[in-house]
Amino acid sequence: xxxxxxxxxxxxxxxxxxxxxxxHSTISGTDYIHWYRQLPSQGPEYVIHGLTSNVNNRMASLxxxxxxxxxxxxxxxxxLRDAAVYYCILRDGAGGTSYGKLTFGQGTILTVHP
Amino acid sequence: KAGVTQTPRYLIKTxxxxxxxxxxxxxxxxxxxxxxxxxxxxxxxxxxxxSETQRNKxxxxxxxxxxxxxxxxxxxxxxxxxxxxxxxxxxxxxxxGSSYEQYFGPGTRLTVT
Numbered sequence: 752x753x754x755x756x757x758x759x760x761x762x763x764x765x766x767x768x769x770x771x772x773x774x775h776s777t778i779s780g781t782d783y784i785h786w787y788r789q790l791p792s793q794g795p796e797y798v799i800h801g802l803t804s805n806v807n808n809r810m811a812s813l814x815x816x817x818x819x820x821x822x823x824x825x826x827x828x829x830x831l832r833d834a835a836v837y838y839c840i841l842r843d844g845a846g847g848t849s850y851g852k853l854t855f856g857q858g859t860i861l862t863v864h865p
Numbered sequence: 866k867a868g869v870t871q872t873p874r875y876l877i878k879t880x881x882x883x884x885x886x887x888x889x890x891x892x893x894x895x896x897x898x899x900x901x902x903x904x905x906x907x908x909x910x911x912x913x914x915x916s917e918t919q920r921n922k923x924x925x926x927x928x929x930x931x932x933x934x935x936x937x938x939x940x941x942x943x944x945x946x947x948x949x950x951x952x953x954x955x956x957x958x959x960x961x962g963s964s965y966e967q968y969f970g971p972g973t974r975l976t977v978t
Contacts, residue, residue, distance in 0.1 A: 785966065787967075793971065794869075794955050794957075794969030794970055794971055794972050795908070795955070795957075795967075795969045796969065797966040797967060797968060800966060849921075850896070850913050850915065850920040850921040851896050851897075851898035851910075851912075851913025851914075851915070851920065851921050851957075851959070851967075852898065852910045852913060852921050852923070853898075853900075853908075853910065853957075853967060854910065855907055855908035855909075856907075857907060
């Protein structure tokens with residue numbers, strides 16, 4: 752599995768934007784970039800995913816570098832409920848050994864201050 | 866749509882016993898994956914089932930097994946429990962299981978004494 756690198760922790764203030772970076776310099780052409788988050792005492796929650804173009808949904812935006820070696824998850828206005836561990840994961844869209852498998856790293860612990 | 870459900874939510878077993886955990890995926894989802902989460906190892910992939918067939922397997926001993934039924938519900942079984950099997954076991958469902966997003970259940974907290 753291609754590896755991702757994320758900062759161990761980040762802090763933000765409520766109602767401010769948050770930019771969570773992820774480096775994936777060994778990404779392959781068929782790898783999708785997925786973001787999940789895990790709130791305390793809950794299972795992981797899907798946030799967003801993309802392949803080459805920037806993506807937006809109701810939860811967040813995903814900005815993907817032109818060379819695809821890095822990406823940034825953007826929370827436009829952080830709330831206290833956004834405090835969680837955020838995981839950046841690469842998944843091979845070609846299937847095979849990636850079927851049903853997410854390879855979680857340590858993720859980034861996001862703390863949101865009121 | 867109802868989310869992924871897992872039963873039981875909490876379980877206490879004794880070393881040497883076996884345990885069966887159950888997972889009901891989101892309606893229409895045919896892929897079910899299982900994960901183990903521990904403080905030391907984080908989230909680790911156990912296996913994935915699609916249309917009653919195991920398509921992928923993580924690096925866990927043979928004591929960990931699973932199956933999927935025709936209605937996509939899945940069970941995982943751990944035999945001869947060890948203290949180190951104490952963990953949160955998470956089930957996730959997705960439409961196809963490849964690049965598609967996964968939706969996780971709340972997990973089953975297993976404690977082995």
